[in-house]
Amino acid sequence: MFKRLAEKGPAISITVDGKPVTARAGDTVASALLGAGIDHCRTTPVTGAPRAPYCLMGVCFDCLVTVDGVGSRQGCLIPVREGMKVETQLGRREAGR
Amino acid sequence: MIAAADLASSYELVVIGGGPAGLAAATLAARAGVATVLFDENPGIGGQIYRAITSTPVSDRAILGKDYWDGAVLADEAKASGALIANGATVWSLDRQRLVGVSIGGKARVIEAGRVIIATGSQERPFPIPGWTLPGVMTAGAAQTALKAQGLVVEGRTVLAGSGPLLWLLAAQTLRAGGRIAAILDTTPRRNWLQAMFHLPDFALSPYFAKGLALLREVRAKVPVHRVGTIEAVGTDRVREVVFSGAGGTRRLPVDLLLLHQGVVPNVNLANAAGVAHVWNDRQICFVPVLDADFGSSVPGIAVAGDGAGIAGGTAAAERGRIAAIAAVRALRPDSVVPDTQAIRQRLQREEMGRAFLDWLNRPADSFRLPVGDTIACRCEEVTAQQVRETAQMGCEGPNQMKAFLRCGMGPCQGRLCGLTVTELIAAERKTSPDEVGYYRLRPPVKPITLAELASLPISEVERKAVER
Amino acid sequence: MAIESRADDEFDVAVVGGGLVGVATAWGLSREGCRVVILDEGDRAVRASRGNFALVWVQSKGLGLAPYAGWTIRSSNAWRGFSDLLKQETGLDVSFQRPGGFHLCLSEKELEARANVLKRLHNQPGIVDYKTEILTHDQVKAMLPDIGPEVVGGSFCPLDGHVNSLRLFRTLHAALNARGVTYLPSHRVEAITREAGEFRLATPHGEIRAAKVALAAGNANMRLAPMVGLEAPMRPERGQIVVTERLRPFLNHPVVTLRQTDEGTVMIGDSKEESVDPSGLTIGVSATEAERAVRQFPLLANVNVVRTWSAIRVMTQDGFPIYDESQTHPGAFTVCCHSGVTLAANHALTIAPMIARGALDASLVAPFSARRFHVQAAG
Ligand SMILES: Cc1cc2nc3c(=O)[nH]c(=O)nc-3n(C[C@H](O)[C@@H](O)[C@H](O)COP(=O)(O)OP(=O)(O)OC[C@H]3O[C@@H](n4cnc5c(N)ncnc54)[C@H](O)[C@@H]3O)c2cc1C
Ligand SMILES: Cc1cc2nc3c(=O)[nH]c(=O)nc-3n(C[C@H](O)[C@H](O)[C@H](O)COP(=O)(O)OP(=O)(O)OC[C@H]3O[C@@H](n4cnc5c(N)ncnc54)[C@H](O)[C@@H]3O)c2cc1C
Ligand code: FES
Numbered sequence: 001m002f003k004r005l006a007e008k009g010p011a012i013s014i015t016v017d018g019k020p021v022t023a024r025a026g027d028t029v030a031s032a033l034l035g036a037g038i039d040h041c042r043t044t045p046v047t048g049a050p051r052a053p054y055c056l057m058g059v060c061f062d063c064l065v066t067v068d069g070v071g072s073r074q075g076c077l078i079p080v081r082e083g084m085k086v087e088t089q090l091g092r093r094e095a096g097r
Numbered sequence: 098m099i100a101a102a103d104l105a106s107s108y109e110l111v112v113i114g115g116g117p118a119g120l121a122a123a124t125l126a127a128r129a130g131v132a133t134v135l136f137d138e139n140p141g142i143g144g145q146i147y148r149a150i151t152s153t154p155v156s157d158r159a160i161l162g163k164d165y166w167d168g169a170v171l172a173d174e175a176k177a178s179g180a181l182i183a184n185g186a187t188v189w190s191l192d193r194q195r196l197v198g199v200s201i202g203g204k205a206r207v208i209e210a211g212r213v214i215i216a217t218g219s220q221e222r223p224f225p226i227p228g229w230t231l232p233g234v235m236t237a238g239a240a241q242t243a244l245k246a247q248g249l250v251v252e253g254r255t256v257l258a259g260s261g262p263l264l265w266l267l268a269a270q271t272l273r274a275g276g277r278i279a280a281i282l283d284t285t286p287r288r289n290w291l292q293a294m295f296h297l298p299d300f301a302l303s304p305y306f307a308k309g310l311a312l313l314r315e316v317r318a319k320v321p322v323h324r325v326g327t328i329e330a331v332g333t334d335r336v337r338e339v340v341f342s343g344a345g346g347t348r349r350l351p352v353d354l355l356l357l358h359q360g361v362v363p364n365v366n367l368a369n370a371a372g373v374a375h376v377w378n379d380r381q382i383c384f385v386p387v388l389d390a391d392f393g394s395s396v397p398g399i400a401v402a403g404d405g406a407g408i409a410g411g412t413a414a415a416e417r418g419r420i421a422a423i424a425a426v427r428a429l430r431p432d433s434v435v436p437d438t439q440a441i442r443q444r445l446q447r448e449e450m451g452r453a454f455l456d457w458l459n460r461p462a463d464s465f466r467l468p469v470g471d472t473i474a475c476r477c478e479e480v481t482a483q484q485v486r487e488t489a490q491m492g493c494e495g496p497n498q499m500k501a502f503l504r505c506g507m508g509p510c511q512g513r514l515c516g517l518t519v520t521e522l523i524a525a526e527r528k529t530s531p532d533e534v535g536y537y538r539l540r541p542p543v544k545p546i547t548l549a550e551l552a553s554l555p556i557s558e559v560e561r562k563a564v565e566r
Numbered sequence: 567m568a569i570e571s572r573a574d575d576e577f578d579v580a581v582v583g584g585g586l587v588g589v590a591t592a593w594g595l596s597r598e599g600c601r602v603v604i605l606d607e608g609d610r611a612v613r614a615s616r617g618n619f620a621l622v623w624v625q626s627k628g629l630g631l632a633p634y635a636g637w638t639i640r641s642s643n644a645w646r647g648f649s650d651l652l653k654q655e656t657g658l659d660v661s662f663q664r665p666g667g668f669h670l671c672l673s674e675k676e677l678e679a680r681a682n683v684l685k686r687l688h689n690q691p692g693i694v695d696y697k698t699e700i701l702t703h704d705q706v707k708a709m710l711p712d713i714g715p716e717v718v719g720g721s722f723c724p725l726d727g728h729v730n731s732l733r734l735f736r737t738l739h740a741a742l743n744a745r746g747v748t749y750l751p752s753h754r755v756e757a758i759t760r761e762a763g764e765f766r767l768a769t770p771h772g773e774i775r776a777a778k779v780a781l782a783a784g785n786a787n788m789r790l791a792p793m794v795g796l797e798a799p800m801r802p803e804r805g806q807i808v809v810t811e812r813l814r815p816f817l818n819h820p821v822v823t824l825r826q827t828d829e830g831t832v833m834i835g836d837s838k839e840e841s842v843d844p845s846g847l848t849i850g851v852s853a854t855e856a857e858r859a860v861r862q863f864p865l866l867a868n869v870n871v872v873r874t875w876s877a878i879r880v881m882t883q884d885g886f887p888i889y890d891e892s893q894t895h896p897g898a899f900t901v902c903c904h905s906g907v908t909l910a911a912n913h914a915l916t917i918a919p920m921i922a923r924g925a926l927d928a929s930l931v932a933p934f935s936a937r938r939f940h941v942q943a944a945g
Contacts, residue, residue, distance in 0.1 A: 001251065001253060005248035008154040009154060026153075039335055045830060046479040051230060052235075053235065054230075056242040057145065060514050061510045072545070072811055077138055077139065077140070077187075092830045095816045192847070198849065492749040492751055495610065497616070498751075501616040542872070547868050548856045548860055548866050548871055551871055563806075563848070564851060564855055565854070565858070
């Protein structure tokens with residue numbers, strides 16, 4: 001879906017559902033997923049339909065993912081950090097996570 | 098990076114949003130000696146038009162164009178102005194007493210503000226077509242944001258669909274960046290010209306005239322453009338095909354990415370939650386706050402500047418921010434020297450001149466705003482257009498009762514992606530105006546915060562007694 | 567259903583108010599074969615039925631008026647059948663559950679106060695014993711494994727339950743619609759008169775006539791009741807609620823201040839403030855609710871709050887229901903209460919048939935006449 005114009009900026013290693021993904025400084029969690037060709041990040045709590053980031057500006061909440069064990073974070077507003085663990089979120093969030 | 102704990106308990110001026118309006122407002126006020134803080138939830142300043150202006154990896158200036166790079170000045174001025182700029186700072190509450198609830202890095206604070214300027218800008222208008230929730234369908238603005246902020250350019254079979262200057266701007270920027278666009282599906286009804294024509298003389302004098310024509314030419318030279326009356330995104334796990342119909346019948350195109358856009362509308366959530374009165378704007382087909390000449394709202398001490406005050410573009414946003422800031426400075430520090438508003442108002446007027454033409458020309462067709470059948474109206478709660486229509490038929494008169502009945506607008510996006518659709522659907526079913534129908538009554542937090550954050554806020558004895566028994 | 571006025575139509579009963587009390591009563595009247603019209607305000611009305619906590623609650627009810635306990639239990643017992651009837655009519659499940667509910671205490675002092683309330687309640691003459699027990703931390707923990715260490719104990723009543731009250735509200739409206747009952751929003755009743763044996767209700771969209779009138783306008787009954795020789799002394803009160811995103815099920819019993827809905831969201835609430843401004847929200851009150859919720863269930867700390875709201879409780883001056891029939895204007899009734907969710911089954915299945923027959927059954931509802939306010943004042 002997307003390619004990088006230039007592989008600029010330091011590489012940042014994160015994992016997505018346990019698999020290594022290389023992001024770039026300046027990436028948000030959502031852009032890192034898109035850059036890595038991951039085309040959905042959650043399923044909905046209502047019908048379990050797959051969803052992916054839609055607006056990339058913080059208004060749609062379709063980019064919700066679990067970041068470092070905390071669920072329902074807005075991926076498009078969170079800058080990536082080295083070692084960050086991102087998980088796709090399936091359906092309703094589990095309390096305590 | 099500013100932490101929640103670093104914030105003072107009160108500021109003379111709180112500016113919410115770091116796009117052109119917020120940056121210009123904060124700069125002017127801080128220069129006049131007003132203790133100013135600017136909150137923006139993004140990792141960097143710039144807002145939508147100047148997204149990532151201080152950090153973009155796109156170094157070839159031709160790609161994003163001169164208008165984008167003009168934003169660097171605003172950003173530099175704001176940084177040097179003395180205003181405290183907090184990024185990653187989400188404002189989740191604002192009330193009539195001007196208490197500002199803000200969350201930074203998972204820590205919440207409530208700050209008192211002498212005056213508030215809401216500069217939270219616009220968002221793209223909902224585009225409720227069948228399949229718009231599928232992965233692989235995004236807004237054009239999203240693709241533009243990915244380009245500006247991360248240097249991501251579309252790859253594979255990409256189709257753009259919709260109307261409005263931003264769609265064409267994204268197309269041009271994408272092409273300049275080496276991206277390929279398989280087709281543009283133009284949803285602008287031809288008859289829009291009839292209304293728009295009256296405003297052509299004004300538009301011809303506005304700065305957008307030459308720019309707009311050049312953009313169209315640039316894009317049309319490289320991309321096939323189809324005028325369409327219906328669009329459907331098809332697929333199960335993700336979008337696979339886009340089906341559209343126009344004068345030439347129905348066609349299907351395989352797609353990897355479908356980018357939708359039909360203009361931008363004010364982001365009303367924070368102002369609405371603060372109790373600011375809004376009114377329906379029929380030309381822009383959206384709710385706008387009721388404002389005075391200085392962009393002051395119906396709530397004393399709270400102004401709304403920038404595109405949040407009604408869509409007028411980035412340059413106008415900055416001028417509006419300045420006017421609102423001057424009013425704030427005058428109220429807070431009457432002895433301070435402020436620039437002459439006359440000159441600013443003239444510039445603003447020039448910027449706003451071409452708007453009527455653009456609004457009428459790009460007015461989205463009813464069929465792309467008033468969905469039918471199983472098309473999802475509320476993405477969060479997955480409420481369909483048919484459900485909304487049927488419930489309206491049952492005597493449900495407005496969006497607040499609709500929300501109680503169907504849960505539309507109750508999800509995390511707080512109605513941002515369904516509010517206008519639900520209001521317009523009810524109006525259509527009731528055969529009345531959206532103004533009559535009204536909008537959701539929004540409540541804090543306008544952006545989610547955690548229970549622990551809420552629990553950490555100061556509690557008075559009276560407030561505790563209201564709960565503990 | 568048409569939204570325009572029906573000045574020429576013949577109605578047996580005009581129900582004033584389209585909140586839960588009004589629609590439950592109207593549905594019951596329609597079941598009795600009455601031709602019903604509901605007159606309501608518009609979308610932005612103050613409507614407790616859109617902002618409540620959705621408990622079908624028994625414990626604590628009846629302190630100060632023993633018959634209220636029996637009345638509440640009657641509704642609690644009728645609720646299953648009521649929800650089944652609604653499901654048959656509409657296909658919608660309002661998700662009524664009665665697993666028993668808790669009141670959790672966060673200090674010994676709170677627990678002692680709780681035990682005292684229950685003791686005073688049960689010491690009243692004529693009270694129905696509804697078997698509320700005081701439990702220790704460990705006893706609570708055995709049933710609610712996720713409670714935090716600060717929960718010292720609480721009380722438990724097996725009759726307590728909850729429902730999806732917004733779906734109940736919608737379901738009743740849908741059922742009425744399917745029955746062909748006329749619902750007229752934006753028809754705020756300004757005046758009621760009785761002429762030539764029928765009631766005339768003046769609204770901004772014209773006059774509506776009906777043989778009987780049932781006042782179910784919540785706190786507005788205070789203004790309307792005197793028009794038909796009745797009274798409804800009210801003292802509205804504001805409650806604030808915090809609601810979270812949808813979570814996987816973790817809580818099998820409702821707690822009086824915290825419950826998980828069938829949709830997964832967690833509602834946290836039960837504040838009381840003397841205010842009639844539903845647009846005002848006090849952050850410190852939400853904060854207190856959140857703070858107590860996290861102490862009760864620490865696993866909720868990181869959960870996202872998606873909304874808070876305040877709503878005005880329909881509250882009579884002594885907190886108990888008012889059911890009355892007019893002496894001077896035969897055919898006029900008041901149906902007015904807090905706990906309109908809990909009592910919905912009674913309103914639909916017990917009160918409505920009485921109104922249909924034209925007389926309240928004193929053996930059931932005499933204690934709830936507003937005349938009690940005079941008796942008290944005199945005594
Ligand atoms: C996706 C998108 C892309 C656009 N791109 C262009 C473009 O390239 N060229 C162009 O001419 N116009 C563009 N526009 C139009 C846009 O409205 C501009 O006219 C301009 O950005 C408006 O400036 P503003 O200052 O009013 O608001 P914005 O620039 O929108 O800035 C508002 C800022 O407020 C922040 N914010 C919002 N809510 C909160 C909150 N609760 N707490 C904290 N911060 C908050 C936002 O993150 C944002 O940074 C775009 C609009 C959108 C929606
Ligand atoms: C925060 C809170 C929590 C609660 N929790 C619970 C709970 O857990 N369990 C429980 O059982 N109960 C609970 N309740 C109480 C319950 O919500 C109410 O008892 C119930 O909703 C009352 O319904 P109503 O129809 O009388 O009032 P309302 O819902 O207020 O409806 C009154 C209706 O009358 C209309 N009206 C007013 N004036 C006129 C007029 N002149 N003409 C025509 N129409 C008019 C209004 O527009 C409105 O639609 C709670 C209430 C609140 C506020
Ligand atoms: S993609 Fe829309 S909120 Fe993140």
